[in-house]
Amino acid sequence: TIVSSVYRTSYHFQPPHNWINDPNGPMYYKGIYHLFYQYNPKAAVWGNITWGHSVSTDMINWIPLDIALNPTKPFDIDGCWSGSATILPSLNKPVILYTGSNQEKHQAQNIAFPKNLSDPYLIEWIKPDEYNPVMSATGDINPAQFRDPTTGWMGSDGYWRVALGAEIGGVGMALLYKSKDFVRWERADKPLHSPRGSGMWECPDFYPVALEGKRGMETSLNSEDVKHVLKMSLGETHSDHYLLGRYDEEKDMFIQDNEEKEKNYRFWRRYDYGNFYASKSFFDAGKERRILWGWSNESDSKPDDIAKGWAGIQTIPRMVWLDENGKQLVQWPIKELESLRRKRVHFHDIELKAGGLLNIKGVKASQMDVDVEFELPSLEKAGPFDSLLALDPQVLCEKGNFSTQSGIGPFGLLVMTSLNKDELTAIYFKIFEAYDRHVVLMCSDQRRSSLRPELYLPVYGGFVDIDIEKERRISLRTLVDHSVVESFGGEGRTCMTARVYPAFLVTSKAYLHAFNNGSETIRILHLNAWNMAKPSINVAQDQFLI
Ligand code: DQQ
Structure with a gap:
Protein backbone atom coordinates (compact mmCIF):
# COMPACT_ATOMS: atom_id res chain seq x y z
CA THR A 1 0.00 0.00 0.00
CA ILE A 2 1.03 3.66 -0.35
CA VAL A 3 1.00 4.12 3.40
CA SER A 4 3.33 1.18 3.84
CA SER A 5 5.90 2.51 1.43
CA VAL A 6 5.98 6.20 2.35
CA TYR A 7 6.56 5.53 6.03
CA ARG A 8 8.88 2.59 5.59
CA THR A 9 12.46 3.40 6.58
CA SER A 10 15.30 3.37 4.07
CA TYR A 11 18.38 3.24 6.27
CA HIS A 12 17.04 2.09 9.63
CA PHE A 13 17.05 -1.64 10.28
CA GLN A 14 13.87 -3.62 9.78
CA PRO A 15 12.96 -6.97 8.23
CA PRO A 16 10.88 -7.06 5.01
CA HIS A 17 7.60 -7.62 6.89
CA ASN A 18 5.94 -8.04 10.26
CA TRP A 19 6.49 -7.08 13.84
CA ILE A 20 9.85 -6.57 15.53
CA ASN A 21 10.79 -5.38 18.99
CA ASP A 22 13.91 -5.69 21.17
CA PRO A 23 17.39 -6.07 19.71
CA ASN A 24 18.82 -9.38 20.97
CA GLY A 25 22.31 -10.88 21.25
CA PRO A 26 24.20 -8.30 19.19
CA MET A 27 27.82 -9.37 18.73
CA TYR A 28 30.91 -9.11 16.58
CA TYR A 29 32.35 -12.52 15.83
CA LYS A 30 35.07 -13.43 13.32
CA GLY A 31 34.66 -10.22 11.35
CA ILE A 32 30.86 -10.30 11.18
CA TYR A 33 28.25 -8.31 13.08
CA HIS A 34 25.23 -10.29 14.14
CA LEU A 35 21.93 -8.77 15.11
CA PHE A 36 19.07 -10.88 16.41
CA TYR A 37 15.72 -9.33 17.22
CA GLN A 38 12.33 -10.16 18.68
CA TYR A 39 10.27 -11.07 15.64
CA ASN A 40 6.74 -12.24 14.88
CA PRO A 41 7.03 -14.16 11.60
CA LYS A 42 3.24 -14.22 11.21
CA ALA A 43 1.93 -10.68 11.70
CA ALA A 44 2.64 -6.98 12.25
CA VAL A 45 1.59 -7.17 15.91
CA TRP A 46 3.41 -8.65 18.92
CA GLY A 47 3.10 -12.44 19.28
CA ASN A 48 4.63 -15.82 18.24
CA ILE A 49 7.97 -14.42 19.32
CA THR A 50 11.11 -15.80 17.69
CA TRP A 51 14.66 -14.54 17.19
CA GLY A 52 15.06 -13.00 13.73
CA HIS A 53 18.68 -12.88 12.57
CA SER A 54 20.72 -10.74 10.17
CA VAL A 55 24.44 -10.30 9.54
CA SER A 56 26.58 -7.43 8.30
CA THR A 57 30.15 -6.25 7.90
CA ASP A 58 29.34 -2.56 8.48
CA MET A 59 26.11 -2.51 10.54
CA ILE A 60 24.53 -0.52 7.69
CA ASN A 61 23.93 -3.19 5.01
CA TRP A 62 22.31 -6.36 6.31
CA ILE A 63 21.79 -9.87 4.96
CA PRO A 64 18.66 -11.63 6.26
CA LEU A 65 19.03 -15.17 7.57
CA ASP A 66 16.69 -17.90 8.79
CA ILE A 67 15.08 -17.45 12.17
CA ALA A 68 17.71 -18.40 14.75
CA LEU A 69 15.42 -19.40 17.64
CA ASN A 70 11.89 -20.71 17.20
CA PRO A 71 9.59 -21.86 20.02
CA THR A 72 10.14 -25.61 19.72
CA LYS A 73 10.71 -26.86 23.26
CA PRO A 74 8.44 -27.10 26.32
CA PHE A 75 10.59 -24.43 27.97
CA ASP A 76 10.08 -21.87 25.17
CA ILE A 77 6.87 -23.01 23.47
CA ASP A 78 5.11 -19.73 24.30
CA GLY A 79 7.95 -17.64 22.86
CA CYS A 80 11.69 -17.07 22.62
CA TRP A 81 12.06 -13.78 24.42
CA SER A 82 14.96 -11.42 24.86
CA GLY A 83 18.52 -12.31 25.70
CA SER A 84 22.17 -11.76 24.96
CA ALA A 85 25.22 -13.32 23.39
CA THR A 86 28.52 -13.94 25.14
CA ILE A 87 31.71 -14.98 23.38
CA LEU A 88 33.49 -17.50 25.61
CA PRO A 89 37.13 -16.49 25.25
CA SER A 90 38.69 -19.84 26.14
CA LEU A 91 36.77 -21.58 23.34
CA ASN A 92 36.34 -18.51 21.12
CA LYS A 93 32.75 -19.63 20.85
CA PRO A 94 29.54 -17.61 21.09
CA VAL A 95 26.64 -18.70 23.26
CA ILE A 96 23.17 -17.26 23.64
CA LEU A 97 21.21 -16.95 26.85
CA TYR A 98 17.55 -16.12 26.26
CA THR A 99 14.23 -16.24 28.05
CA GLY A 100 11.74 -18.95 27.22
CA SER A 101 8.10 -18.65 28.14
CA ASN A 102 6.42 -22.03 28.73
CA GLN A 103 2.82 -23.15 28.44
CA GLU A 104 1.94 -21.71 31.86
CA LYS A 105 3.61 -18.46 30.78
CA HIS A 106 6.35 -19.01 33.32
CA GLN A 107 9.70 -17.62 32.31
CA ALA A 108 13.10 -19.28 32.56
CA GLN A 109 16.51 -18.70 31.00
CA ASN A 110 17.87 -21.05 28.39
CA ILE A 111 21.13 -21.57 26.59
CA ALA A 112 21.72 -22.07 22.85
CA PHE A 113 24.91 -22.91 20.94
CA PRO A 114 25.77 -22.52 17.27
CA LYS A 115 25.26 -25.86 15.56
CA ASN A 116 28.18 -25.43 13.23
CA LEU A 117 31.01 -23.13 14.23
CA SER A 118 32.51 -23.29 10.76
CA ASP A 119 29.41 -21.62 9.29
CA PRO A 120 30.50 -17.96 9.20
CA TYR A 121 26.87 -16.82 9.55
CA LEU A 122 26.03 -19.12 12.48
CA ILE A 123 22.63 -19.77 10.97
CA GLU A 124 21.56 -22.75 13.08
CA TRP A 125 21.37 -22.79 16.86
CA ILE A 126 20.72 -25.72 19.18
CA LYS A 127 19.13 -25.71 22.61
CA PRO A 128 20.60 -28.66 24.53
CA ASP A 129 17.97 -30.49 26.60
CA GLU A 130 20.54 -31.66 29.11
CA TYR A 131 21.02 -28.09 30.37
CA ASN A 132 17.80 -26.21 29.73
CA PRO A 133 16.36 -24.30 31.37
CA VAL A 134 19.55 -23.07 33.02
CA MET A 135 17.90 -20.60 35.42
CA SER A 136 14.39 -21.07 36.81
CA ALA A 137 12.20 -18.84 38.93
CA THR A 138 12.47 -20.40 42.36
CA GLY A 139 11.68 -19.09 45.84
CA ASP A 140 10.53 -15.50 46.03
CA ILE A 141 10.83 -14.77 42.29
CA ASN A 142 7.63 -14.03 40.42
CA PRO A 143 7.80 -16.54 37.50
CA ALA A 144 5.89 -14.16 35.24
CA GLN A 145 8.55 -11.46 35.75
CA PHE A 146 11.89 -13.19 35.33
CA ARG A 147 13.71 -12.52 32.10
CA ASP A 148 16.21 -10.93 29.73
CA PRO A 149 19.68 -12.21 30.71
CA THR A 150 22.64 -9.93 29.99
CA THR A 151 25.91 -10.73 28.28
CA GLY A 152 28.11 -12.63 30.75
CA TRP A 153 31.16 -11.17 32.43
CA MET A 154 33.90 -12.99 34.29
CA GLY A 155 35.14 -11.95 37.70
CA SER A 156 38.74 -12.30 38.86
CA ASP A 157 37.65 -15.47 40.72
CA GLY A 158 37.09 -17.15 37.35
CA TYR A 159 33.29 -17.33 37.74
CA TRP A 160 30.93 -16.11 35.07
CA ARG A 161 28.14 -13.73 36.02
CA VAL A 162 24.99 -12.60 34.29
CA ALA A 163 22.30 -10.25 35.46
CA LEU A 164 18.63 -10.47 34.56
CA GLY A 165 15.44 -8.60 35.22
CA ALA A 166 13.14 -9.83 37.97
CA GLU A 167 10.36 -8.72 40.21
CA ILE A 168 10.34 -9.75 43.85
CA GLY A 169 7.54 -8.59 46.10
CA GLY A 170 6.42 -6.18 43.40
CA VAL A 171 9.83 -4.48 43.13
CA GLY A 172 12.01 -4.54 40.03
CA MET A 173 15.70 -5.41 40.26
CA ALA A 174 18.70 -6.91 38.50
CA LEU A 175 19.35 -10.38 39.92
CA LEU A 176 22.81 -11.88 39.70
CA TYR A 177 23.63 -15.47 38.68
CA LYS A 178 27.01 -17.18 38.78
CA SER A 179 28.56 -20.09 36.96
CA LYS A 180 31.91 -21.82 36.56
CA ASP A 181 31.12 -23.42 33.18
CA PHE A 182 28.41 -21.13 31.75
CA VAL A 183 25.85 -23.94 31.71
CA ARG A 184 25.18 -24.57 35.41
CA TRP A 185 24.04 -21.38 37.10
CA GLU A 186 23.33 -20.41 40.67
CA ARG A 187 21.61 -17.36 42.01
CA ALA A 188 23.93 -15.11 44.03
CA ASP A 189 22.94 -14.20 47.59
CA LYS A 190 22.34 -10.59 46.70
CA PHE A 206 25.77 -3.95 32.45
CA TYR A 207 29.15 -2.87 31.08
CA PRO A 208 32.29 -0.84 31.78
CA VAL A 209 33.11 2.51 30.19
CA ALA A 210 36.54 4.14 30.21
CA LEU A 211 36.95 7.14 32.52
CA GLU A 212 38.83 8.83 29.73
CA GLY A 213 38.41 8.64 25.99
CA LYS A 214 35.88 7.00 23.73
CA ARG A 215 37.40 3.55 23.54
CA GLY A 216 35.00 0.77 24.41
CA MET A 217 35.93 -2.17 26.55
CA GLU A 218 35.27 -5.86 26.84
CA THR A 219 32.33 -6.59 29.15
CA SER A 220 34.41 -8.46 31.78
CA LEU A 221 36.89 -5.62 32.25
CA ASN A 222 37.00 -3.96 35.66
CA SER A 223 39.71 -1.61 36.95
CA GLU A 224 40.39 1.78 38.48
CA ASP A 225 40.12 3.30 35.04
CA VAL A 226 36.48 2.43 34.40
CA LYS A 227 33.01 3.17 35.58
CA HIS A 228 30.14 0.76 35.14
CA VAL A 229 26.83 1.41 33.48
CA LEU A 230 23.67 -0.34 34.64
CA LYS A 231 20.72 0.12 32.32
CA MET A 232 17.17 -1.01 32.88
CA SER A 233 14.04 -0.72 30.74
CA LEU A 234 10.97 0.40 32.68
CA GLY A 235 7.79 -0.94 31.13
CA GLU A 236 5.39 1.45 32.85
CA THR A 237 6.99 4.47 31.13
CA HIS A 238 8.46 2.58 28.15
CA SER A 239 11.85 4.18 28.82
CA ASP A 240 15.47 3.07 29.14
CA HIS A 241 17.31 4.51 32.14
CA TYR A 242 20.92 4.14 33.17
CA LEU A 243 22.92 4.56 36.32
CA LEU A 244 26.64 5.18 36.54
CA GLY A 245 28.65 3.69 39.32
CA ARG A 246 31.24 1.12 40.12
CA TYR A 247 31.23 -2.63 40.18
CA ASP A 248 32.40 -3.80 43.58
CA GLU A 249 33.70 -7.30 42.89
CA GLU A 250 34.01 -8.25 46.50
CA LYS A 251 30.41 -7.49 47.31
CA ASP A 252 29.45 -8.52 43.78
CA MET A 253 27.26 -5.47 43.55
CA PHE A 254 26.85 -2.40 41.46
CA ILE A 255 27.27 0.73 43.60
CA GLN A 256 25.57 3.75 42.12
CA ASP A 257 27.34 7.15 42.13
CA ASN A 258 25.45 9.83 44.09
CA GLU A 259 23.02 7.28 45.40
CA GLU A 260 21.17 9.73 47.58
CA LYS A 261 20.59 12.24 44.85
CA GLU A 262 19.07 9.95 42.32
CA LYS A 263 16.74 7.77 44.35
CA ASN A 264 13.69 8.67 42.35
CA TYR A 265 13.86 6.47 39.28
CA ARG A 266 11.79 8.92 37.29
CA PHE A 267 14.78 11.23 37.20
CA TRP A 268 17.42 8.68 36.28
CA ARG A 269 19.10 9.69 33.07
CA ARG A 270 17.83 8.19 29.86
CA TYR A 271 19.68 7.02 26.76
CA ASP A 272 16.97 8.62 24.71
CA TYR A 273 14.04 10.80 25.81
CA GLY A 274 11.83 9.63 22.96
CA ASN A 275 10.63 6.35 21.53
CA PHE A 276 13.55 4.04 22.34
CA TYR A 277 13.28 0.88 24.41
CA ALA A 278 14.77 -2.47 25.42
CA SER A 279 18.20 -1.39 24.19
CA LYS A 280 21.30 -3.54 24.37
CA SER A 281 24.99 -2.86 23.91
CA PHE A 282 27.94 -5.00 22.83
CA PHE A 283 31.69 -4.62 22.60
CA ASP A 284 32.89 -4.34 19.01
CA ALA A 285 36.36 -5.87 19.35
CA GLY A 286 37.12 -5.04 15.71
CA LYS A 287 36.97 -1.30 16.28
CA GLU A 288 37.32 -1.24 20.08
CA ARG A 289 34.09 0.55 20.70
CA ARG A 290 30.84 -0.11 22.53
CA ILE A 291 27.78 -0.09 20.33
CA LEU A 292 24.21 0.45 21.48
CA TRP A 293 21.10 -0.79 19.70
CA GLY A 294 17.54 0.23 20.66
CA TRP A 295 14.06 -0.60 19.47
CA SER A 296 11.78 2.20 18.30
CA ASN A 297 8.12 1.27 18.32
CA GLU A 298 5.52 2.70 15.93
CA SER A 299 3.43 5.69 17.06
CA ASP A 300 0.60 4.92 14.65
CA SER A 301 -2.37 2.66 15.43
CA LYS A 302 -2.54 -1.12 15.38
CA PRO A 303 -4.82 -1.10 12.30
CA ASP A 304 -2.21 1.14 10.61
CA ASP A 305 0.48 -1.42 11.42
CA ILE A 306 -1.61 -4.24 10.06
CA ALA A 307 -2.27 -2.22 6.90
CA LYS A 308 1.43 -1.41 6.54
CA GLY A 309 2.32 -5.05 7.15
CA TRP A 310 5.22 -4.06 9.39
CA ALA A 311 5.90 -2.47 12.78
CA GLY A 312 9.03 -1.56 14.70
CA ILE A 313 12.55 -0.61 13.70
CA GLN A 314 15.98 -0.56 15.29
CA THR A 315 17.57 2.85 15.79
CA ILE A 316 20.89 3.59 14.10
CA PRO A 317 23.64 1.78 16.02
CA ARG A 318 25.28 4.30 18.33
CA MET A 319 28.75 4.39 19.74
CA VAL A 320 28.54 5.02 23.48
CA TRP A 321 31.17 6.37 25.90
CA LEU A 322 31.48 8.35 29.13
CA ASP A 323 31.36 12.13 28.90
CA GLU A 324 34.41 14.08 30.07
CA ASN A 325 32.36 15.24 33.06
CA GLY A 326 32.05 11.62 34.21
CA LYS A 327 28.35 12.15 34.91
CA GLN A 328 26.66 11.04 31.74
CA LEU A 329 27.02 8.95 28.61
CA VAL A 330 27.48 10.32 25.13
CA GLN A 331 26.07 8.58 22.06
CA TRP A 332 26.80 9.12 18.40
CA PRO A 333 25.68 7.32 15.23
CA ILE A 334 28.41 4.93 14.09
CA LYS A 335 30.87 6.42 11.60
CA GLU A 336 29.82 3.85 8.98
CA LEU A 337 26.51 5.68 8.58
CA GLU A 338 28.39 8.50 6.88
CA SER A 339 29.09 6.17 3.94
CA LEU A 340 25.46 6.75 2.94
CA ARG A 341 25.86 10.53 2.67
CA ARG A 342 25.41 11.79 -0.86
CA LYS A 343 24.61 15.29 -2.13
CA ARG A 344 25.32 17.92 0.52
CA VAL A 345 23.80 21.33 1.15
CA HIS A 346 25.98 23.60 3.24
CA PHE A 347 25.51 26.94 5.01
CA HIS A 348 27.83 28.78 7.32
CA ASP A 349 27.87 31.98 9.31
CA ILE A 350 24.24 32.89 9.03
CA GLU A 351 22.47 35.19 11.41
CA LEU A 352 19.05 34.07 12.55
CA LYS A 353 17.26 37.10 13.94
CA ALA A 354 14.29 36.90 16.29
CA GLY A 355 11.56 35.16 14.29
CA GLY A 356 14.03 34.10 11.61
CA LEU A 357 13.30 31.12 9.38
CA LEU A 358 15.80 29.63 6.96
CA ASN A 359 14.47 27.38 4.23
CA ILE A 360 17.11 24.78 3.40
CA LYS A 361 16.59 23.86 -0.20
CA GLY A 362 18.20 21.18 -2.30
CA VAL A 363 18.06 18.24 0.07
CA LYS A 364 15.71 15.27 0.05
CA ALA A 365 14.26 16.16 3.43
CA SER A 366 12.50 12.84 4.07
CA GLN A 367 15.75 10.82 3.87
CA MET A 368 18.61 12.89 5.16
CA ASP A 369 21.24 13.51 7.80
CA VAL A 370 21.37 17.12 9.02
CA ASP A 371 23.95 18.55 11.39
CA VAL A 372 23.85 22.14 12.63
CA GLU A 373 25.81 24.17 15.13
CA PHE A 374 24.27 27.25 16.73
CA GLU A 375 26.21 30.02 18.42
CA LEU A 376 24.66 32.21 21.11
CA PRO A 377 26.15 35.68 21.25
CA SER A 378 24.64 36.49 24.64
CA LEU A 379 22.84 34.63 27.41
CA GLU A 380 21.53 37.78 29.05
CA LYS A 381 17.94 37.33 28.02
CA ALA A 382 17.67 33.74 29.22
CA GLY A 383 14.31 33.32 30.95
CA PRO A 384 14.12 32.32 34.62
CA PHE A 385 14.17 28.65 35.46
CA ASP A 386 11.72 27.69 38.14
CA SER A 387 13.42 24.63 39.53
CA LEU A 388 10.35 23.49 41.44
CA LEU A 389 8.04 23.54 38.47
CA ALA A 390 10.69 22.32 36.10
CA LEU A 391 11.72 18.92 37.38
CA ASP A 392 10.31 17.13 34.40
CA PRO A 393 11.71 18.38 31.07
CA GLN A 394 8.94 16.70 29.11
CA VAL A 395 6.36 18.78 30.98
CA LEU A 396 8.37 21.92 30.21
CA CYS A 397 8.36 21.04 26.52
CA GLU A 398 4.62 20.36 26.64
CA LYS A 399 3.96 23.79 28.12
CA GLY A 400 5.44 25.74 25.25
CA ASN A 401 5.91 25.09 21.58
CA PHE A 402 8.39 26.00 18.88
CA SER A 403 6.78 29.39 18.33
CA THR A 404 6.38 30.54 21.96
CA GLN A 405 9.09 33.09 22.48
CA SER A 406 10.88 32.91 25.79
CA GLY A 407 14.23 34.67 26.04
CA ILE A 408 16.82 32.50 24.37
CA GLY A 409 15.04 30.14 22.07
CA PRO A 410 13.22 28.26 20.98
CA PHE A 411 15.68 27.76 18.14
CA GLY A 412 16.33 24.59 16.14
CA LEU A 413 15.06 22.66 13.15
CA LEU A 414 11.67 22.05 11.59
CA VAL A 415 11.77 18.71 9.84
CA MET A 416 9.24 16.67 7.87
CA THR A 417 7.48 19.92 7.07
CA SER A 418 4.74 20.28 4.45
CA LEU A 419 4.80 23.14 1.95
CA ASN A 420 2.22 25.18 3.88
CA LYS A 421 3.62 24.08 7.27
CA ASP A 422 0.41 22.57 8.53
CA GLU A 423 2.43 19.47 9.31
CA LEU A 424 5.87 19.67 10.91
CA THR A 425 8.08 18.24 13.63
CA ALA A 426 10.09 20.75 15.68
CA ILE A 427 13.35 19.86 17.42
CA TYR A 428 14.67 22.78 19.39
CA PHE A 429 16.52 24.21 22.36
CA LYS A 430 15.60 26.79 25.00
CA ILE A 431 17.97 28.29 27.54
CA PHE A 432 16.90 29.30 31.05
CA GLU A 433 18.72 30.94 33.87
CA ALA A 434 18.68 29.07 37.19
CA TYR A 435 20.06 30.67 40.35
CA ASP A 436 23.58 29.33 39.84
CA ARG A 437 23.81 28.24 36.21
CA HIS A 438 22.12 28.13 32.85
CA VAL A 439 19.88 25.22 31.93
CA VAL A 440 19.49 23.95 28.37
CA LEU A 441 16.23 22.26 27.46
CA MET A 442 15.83 20.17 24.30
CA CYS A 443 12.41 19.32 22.89
CA SER A 444 11.15 17.16 20.05
CA ASP A 445 7.55 18.14 19.46
CA GLN A 446 5.40 15.81 17.36
CA ARG A 447 2.01 17.44 18.12
CA ARG A 448 1.87 18.95 14.66
CA SER A 449 3.65 16.14 12.89
CA SER A 450 0.56 14.81 11.14
CA LEU A 451 -3.07 15.58 10.33
CA ARG A 452 -3.89 11.88 10.08
CA PRO A 453 -6.27 10.54 12.74
CA GLU A 454 -5.49 8.01 15.47
CA LEU A 455 -1.82 8.75 15.83
CA TYR A 456 0.13 9.13 19.05
CA LEU A 457 1.56 12.67 18.88
CA PRO A 458 3.80 13.10 21.94
CA VAL A 459 6.20 15.83 22.98
CA TYR A 460 9.61 14.66 24.18
CA GLY A 461 11.94 16.66 26.40
CA GLY A 462 15.30 16.38 28.10
CA PHE A 463 17.93 18.66 29.59
CA VAL A 464 21.27 18.98 27.83
CA ASP A 465 24.00 18.83 30.41
CA ILE A 466 26.64 21.14 28.92
CA ASP A 467 28.28 24.30 30.19
CA ILE A 468 26.53 26.70 27.85
CA GLU A 469 28.07 29.77 29.49
CA LYS A 470 31.51 28.52 28.57
CA GLU A 471 30.70 26.91 25.24
CA ARG A 472 28.29 29.49 23.86
CA ARG A 473 27.37 26.98 21.19
CA ILE A 474 25.22 23.91 20.84
CA SER A 475 24.88 21.33 18.10
CA LEU A 476 21.96 19.31 16.82
CA ARG A 477 22.15 16.35 14.49
CA THR A 478 18.94 14.81 13.20
CA LEU A 479 18.53 11.66 11.12
CA VAL A 480 15.31 11.79 9.16
CA ASP A 481 14.18 8.55 7.55
CA HIS A 482 10.53 8.71 6.42
CA SER A 483 8.79 7.88 9.73
CA VAL A 484 11.91 8.35 11.90
CA VAL A 485 13.25 11.57 13.38
CA GLU A 486 16.29 10.59 15.48
CA SER A 487 18.01 13.56 17.14
CA PHE A 488 21.31 14.02 18.97
CA GLY A 489 21.64 17.27 20.93
CA GLY A 490 24.84 18.73 22.43
CA GLU A 491 27.04 16.36 20.40
CA GLY A 492 25.14 13.31 21.58
CA ARG A 493 24.59 14.17 25.24
CA THR A 494 20.81 14.20 24.89
CA CYS A 495 19.09 11.99 22.34
CA MET A 496 15.46 11.80 21.24
CA THR A 497 13.90 9.45 18.74
CA ALA A 498 10.44 10.18 17.37
CA ARG A 499 8.16 8.40 14.89
CA VAL A 500 6.08 10.58 12.58
CA TYR A 501 3.53 9.88 9.85
CA PRO A 502 2.75 13.14 8.01
CA ALA A 503 -0.18 12.94 5.62
CA PHE A 504 1.50 15.13 2.99
CA LEU A 505 4.20 12.50 2.43
CA VAL A 506 1.75 10.38 0.42
CA THR A 507 1.57 13.02 -2.31
CA SER A 508 4.30 15.63 -1.85
CA LYS A 509 7.80 16.28 -0.68
CA ALA A 510 9.19 17.30 2.69
CA TYR A 511 10.90 20.60 3.59
CA LEU A 512 13.59 21.45 6.10
CA HIS A 513 13.98 24.75 7.98
CA ALA A 514 16.19 26.19 10.66
CA PHE A 515 14.40 28.67 12.93
CA ASN A 516 14.86 31.05 15.81
CA ASN A 517 11.78 32.15 17.70
CA GLY A 518 13.63 33.62 20.67
CA SER A 519 14.04 37.36 21.15
CA GLU A 520 17.85 37.30 20.71
CA THR A 521 19.71 36.93 17.44
CA ILE A 522 21.63 33.68 17.19
CA ARG A 523 24.09 32.43 14.63
CA ILE A 524 24.30 29.27 12.57
CA LEU A 525 28.04 28.53 12.54
CA HIS A 526 27.48 25.79 10.01
CA LEU A 527 24.74 23.57 8.77
CA ASN A 528 25.24 20.48 6.62
CA ALA A 529 22.41 18.43 5.21
CA TRP A 530 23.05 15.31 3.17
CA ASN A 531 20.77 13.20 1.07
CA MET A 532 21.10 9.64 2.34
CA ALA A 533 21.48 6.63 0.06
CA LYS A 534 19.44 3.52 0.70
CA PRO A 535 21.59 0.60 1.85
CA SER A 536 20.68 -3.02 1.31
CA ILE A 537 18.78 -4.01 4.43
CA ASN A 538 17.42 -7.53 4.64
CA VAL A 539 16.77 -7.78 0.93
CA ALA A 540 17.17 -11.39 -0.18
CA GLN A 541 20.31 -11.75 -2.27
CA ASP A 542 22.78 -14.44 -3.33
CA GLN A 543 25.76 -12.35 -2.44
CA PHE A 544 27.88 -13.63 0.38
CA LEU A 545 30.02 -11.66 2.73
CA ILE A 546 32.78 -14.21 2.70
N1 DQQ B 1 10.23 -7.78 25.24
C1 DQQ B 1 10.51 -9.21 25.34
C2 DQQ B 1 10.78 -9.46 26.79
C3 DQQ B 1 11.21 -8.12 27.27
C4 DQQ B 1 10.32 -7.18 26.53
C5 DQQ B 1 9.34 -9.97 24.79
C6 DQQ B 1 10.84 -5.78 26.46
O1 DQQ B 1 11.76 -10.45 26.96
O2 DQQ B 1 11.11 -8.02 28.67
O3 DQQ B 1 9.16 -9.69 23.42
O4 DQQ B 1 10.32 -5.07 25.37
Missing part, protein backbone atom coordinates in the same frame (compact mmCIF):
# COMPACT_ATOMS: atom_id res chain seq x y z
CA PRO A 191 21.02 -8.88 43.60
CA LEU A 192 23.46 -6.90 41.45
CA HIS A 193 21.37 -3.83 42.23
CA SER A 194 17.94 -3.22 43.69
CA PRO A 195 16.89 0.33 44.44
CA ARG A 196 13.42 0.67 45.87
CA GLY A 197 10.47 2.01 44.04
CA SER A 198 10.41 0.98 40.41
CA GLY A 199 8.44 -1.86 38.86
CA MET A 200 9.84 -4.73 36.78
CA TRP A 201 13.24 -4.15 35.15
CA GLU A 202 13.27 -5.42 31.61
CA CYS A 203 16.37 -5.97 29.51
CA PRO A 204 19.09 -4.94 31.97
CA ASP A 205 22.50 -4.18 30.48
